[in-house]
Amino acid sequence: MSAHPIERSEITGIVLAGGLGRRMSADGQGVDKGLQPFRGRPMAQHAIERLAPQVGTLLVNANRNRERYADFGWPVIGDAIEGHAGPLAGLHAGMRHARTRYVVTVPCDSPFLPADLVERLAAALADTPGARLAVARTREQAHPVFALVERSLLADLEGFLASGRRKIDAWYAPLGVVEVEFDDAAAFRNINTPQELSEQESG
Numbered sequence: 001m002s003a004h005p006i007e008r009s010e011i012t013g014i015v016l017a018g019g020l021g022r023r024m025s026a027d028g029q030g031v032d033k034g035l036q037p038f039r040g041r042p043m044a045q046h047a048i049e050r051l052a053p054q055v056g057t058l059l060v061n062a063n064r065n066r067e068r069y070a071d072f073g074w075p076v077i078g079d080a081i082e083g084h085a086g087p088l089a090g091l092h093a094g095m096r097h098a099r100t101r102y103v104v105t106v107p108c109d110s111p112f113l114p115a116d117l118v119e120r121l122a123a124a125l126a127d128t129p130g131a132r133l134a135v136a137r138t139r140e141q142a143h144p145v146f147a148l149v150e151r152s153l154l155a156d157l158e159g160f161l162a163s164g165r166r167k168i169d170a171w172y173a174p175l176g177v178v179e180v181e182f183d184d185a186a187a188f189r190n191i192n193t194p195q196e197l198s199e200q201e202s203g
Helices: 043-054 066-070 087-097 117-127 151-162 168-172 194-201
Strands: 011-017 057-062 102-107 133-138 141-150 177-181
Touching: 011 043, 011 087, 011 117, 043 057, 043 102, 043 117, 057 066, 057 087, 087 102, 087 141, 087 151, 087 168, 102 117, 117 133, 117 141, 117 177, 141 151, 141 168, 151 168
Parallel strands: 011 057, 011 102, 133 177
Antiparallel strands: 102 141, 133 141
């Protein structure tokens, strides 16, 4: 068991808004998904407002429209790895900038994320000997972009990315990981397409 519980002040939240958003655009060219309007506010704002009370501080990972993301009131950081390398690039950028012992990631297109996400991930991580990251799961489905990670894994992550690999679950598989079961699968619903955006708008 961990020497002490993981405190909120030890955790930096990272909202991942650096993707290309190709599925959200009709022509496949991509849009800035986090800035799409959803129930009166940009989609990323929902994720930020749900995550911010759960962490000590917060960063937004964005590669476009950084001034607009800065309007949400938190520091905005871009990928350090070129080529839109996906969620791991956002995690990498956040781990480089954070000053806390832990970071936690959530995607910008998940406006319903659990209010107790970080508390439960932190409790499981603290209670699991040898674990260095905790990942959310619902039934048979793991949600690797909802993860609480020791920042000391930065060098390991940099080595993984330098090898050209990009899949987040392939990175954490050989590490000490604990999966944390959540009952409400709908809380991890993400909005990828205009149709999903429309459906959830009135849902």
